[in-house]
Structure formats: C-alpha cells, structure tokens
Ligand code: FES
C-alpha cells in the first residue's frame with residue numbers, strides 16, 4: 001500500500017501527514033487529527049453523519065479519500081464555534097430541540113450551514129431537500145427543520 005504526503009487545511013489550519021492511499025477522509029479527521037465530532041453511521045454512503053465541507057461544499061467524508069483532500073480546505077463541525085460563541089446553526093439545534101441521540105447532528109448542522117451559505121432564506125421544502133442526504137432515526141425531522149429556520153432568522157441582518 002503506497003503512502004502519500006498530504007497537506008489539508010482544516011478550520012483554516014494546515015495539517016501535513018503521510019497517509020495510506022486507502023485512508024478515508026473521515027478516518028483522517030477522526031483518527032489522525034482527533035476531530036471526533038464527525039461521525040460514522042453507516043458504510044454505504046447513506047446516513048450523512050460524516051458530512052463535512054470540502055472547499056465549501058458538503059461531502060460525505062466516508063466517500064472521499066484523504067488524498068483527495070490534498071491541497072484543499074475542510075471544515076468540520078468543530079469549526080462552527082468561534083471564540084467560544086456557538087454558531088446560530090448550533091444555537092438553533094439547542095433552542096429548537098433539533099436532536100435526541102445527537103448522532104446525526106454534526107452532519108445535519110454542517111448541511112444546514114452550507115444551505116444557509118448559499119440560500120439565506122430557504123423554504124421548508126428547500127430545507128427538507130437540503131437534508132435529504134442526512135438520516136435521523138430519532139426526531140422525525142420536524143425540529144431539525146425548525147433548527148435551520150431558527151439559524152436562518154438569526155443570521156438575517158434585520159435580526160440584529
Ligand atoms: S458514514 Fe458517511 S454516509 Fe454514513
């Protein structure tokens with residue numbers, strides 16, 4: 001198995017590592033960098049618990065090789081909080097009870113964050129479409145939608 005030197009920026013900080021060709025991005029994040037907020041919920045690319053941003057786009061990190069992230073930027077759920085302040089998407093899940101077991105939550109929050117970056121005022125249908133690749137076995141999704149709506153309202157300039 002060949003090894004490769006890679007450089008990946010995670011939450012803006014560059015990390016260099018030597019990794020096997022077959023190492024998945026989710027394992028790189030969790031096991032090499034210790035960022036265990038990104039979860040693994042399946043081995044079939046279905047659940048979305050492993051969702052991170054790769055150059056700003058949500059990807060399922062169990063379906064991306066670490067070497068594919070070479071020279072690119074990753075943001076994980078740990079990157080949402082800034083200077084001890086929760087991001088509005090995190091506040092939304094807190095305020096609207098958008099989780100029960102919490103297993104899907106990191107992926108849901110990253111997907112919700114990415115949606116609001118490209119569409120600050122999504123309809124309920126647009127939110128449901130955006131999270132359609134993220135499975136939750138606990139909540140029934142109603143409060144997850146409300147959590148994203150909370151964040152959208154909080155992020156709108158008029159909310160300040
Ligand atoms: S762990 Fe990646 S989609 Fe389920």
Ligand code: FES
Pocket residue numbers: 098099100101102103104105135136137138139
């Ligand atoms: S809160 Fe349990 S899987 Fe979503």
